[in-house]
Amino acid sequence: MKLHPVDPKELTPGLLQAFGTKNALLTAGDWEHCNTMTIGWCQAGRLWNLPVCTVYVRPERYTYQFMEDQDYFTVSVLPEGEKKTMALCGSRSGRDMDKIKECGLTVRYGAGGAPFFEEAEAVLVCRKLYVQDMAPECVVAGQEKILPYYGEKGGWHRIYTGEIAEAYSAD
Numbered sequence: 001m002k003l004h005p006v007d008p009k010e011l012t013p014g015l016l017q018a019f020g021t022k023n024a025l026l027t028a029g030d031w032e033h034c035n036t037m038t039i040g041w042c043q044a045g046r047l048w049n050l051p052v053c054t055v056y057v058r059p060e061r062y063t064y065q066f067m068e069d070q071d072y073f074t075v076s077v078l079p080e081g082e083k084k085t086m087a088l089c090g091s092r093s094g095r096d097m098d099k100i101k102e103c104g105l106t107v108r109y110g111a112g113g114a115p116f117f118e119e120a121e122a123v124l125v126c127r128k129l130y131v132q133d134m135a136p137e138c139v140v141a142g143q144e145k146i147l148p149y150y151g152e153k154g155g156w157h158r159i160y161t162g163e164i165a166e167a168y169s170a171d
Contacts, residue, residue, distance in 0.1 A: 002170065003118060003123060003168040003169065004168060004169065004170075005166060006167050007167065008164040008167040010167075010169075023040050023077075023090075024038070024039055024042060024075050024076060024077045024078070025037065025039070025076045025078065025086075025089055025120075026039045026042075026055050026057070026063060026073060026074070026075055027063075027073065027074045027075075027114075027116055027117070028066035028069075028070045028072070028073040028074070028114070029066045029070060030070065030113050030115075031109065031113055033066075034066065034100070034115040035062050035063045035066050035094035035099070036063070036076075036089055036094070036099060036100060036115075036117075037057075037061060037089055037090065037094075038086050038087075038089045038090030039055060039056070041056045041157075042054065042055050042056075042075060044164070047129075047130075047161060048129075050129070050163045050164075051163065051164040052129065052161050053075055053124045053126045053162055053164055054160065054161045055073065055075065055159075055160050055162075056134070056157035056159055056160070057157060057158055057160065058154045058155055058156070058157050059154075059155050059158065060155060061093075062093050062094040062095045064158070067128075067158070067160055070112075070114070070128075071112055071127060072110070072111060072112035072113070072114035072125060072126060072127050072128070072162070072165070073114060073126055073128065073160065074110060074114045074115060074116035074123055074124065074125050074126065075123065075124045075126070076116045076117045076119075076120035076122075076123045077120055077121050077122040077123070078119060078120055078121065079119070079121055082119070084103075085103040085105070088102065089103065105117045105118075105119055106119060110123070110165070110166045110168075111125050111127065111165040111166050112127060112165070114126075116168070120168070120170065121170045121171075122168065122169050123166075123167065123168040123169075124164050124167055125164070125165050125166040125167070125168075126162025126164055126165060127163050127165045128160055128161075128162045129161050129162055129163050130159075130161040131158060131159065131160055132159045133157075133158050133159070134157050134158070134159060135156060136150070
């Protein structure tokens with residue numbers, strides 16, 4: 001199947017089922033350099049009457065600087081058969097290796113020159129609208145469930161909310 005443009009409203013309800021099961025790749029960069037990482041945290045919906053996608057990245061991640069430097073990012077949901085790709089992209093740093101080449105992924109470009117992958121089942125191309133750091137003092141309930149995610153594992157995530165500029169589907 002080939003990826004083709006679709007209306008984001010048609011794609012986002014089914015996309016939500018992928019997070020926590022198939023997971024997805026968050027990618028940022030430009031025509032010359034980009035990096036990708038596996039994500040399990042993502043939300044898609046509406047904010048400020050716009051279709052949006054929100055992702056989370058720790059400052060220690062190599063992808064963080066790409067997210068900071070670029071106006072666009074993408075979320076690519078790969079088929080379930082891509083478990084090795086998801087594992088590698090979630091456990092190895094792009095500082096140490098070319099994960100995209102190692103996984104044999106084919107890079108395409110969307111709005112704003114944002115890189116994504118031809119092998120995906122679904123893709124959201126997003127233009128950054130809002131950025132904010134998460135903070136422990138903002139956790140108002142469930143501290144025993146939430147706070148263990150931090151500490152030895154690294155810093156608090158930065159929240160990136162982007163307007164969905166384009167969506168693609170292999171269906």
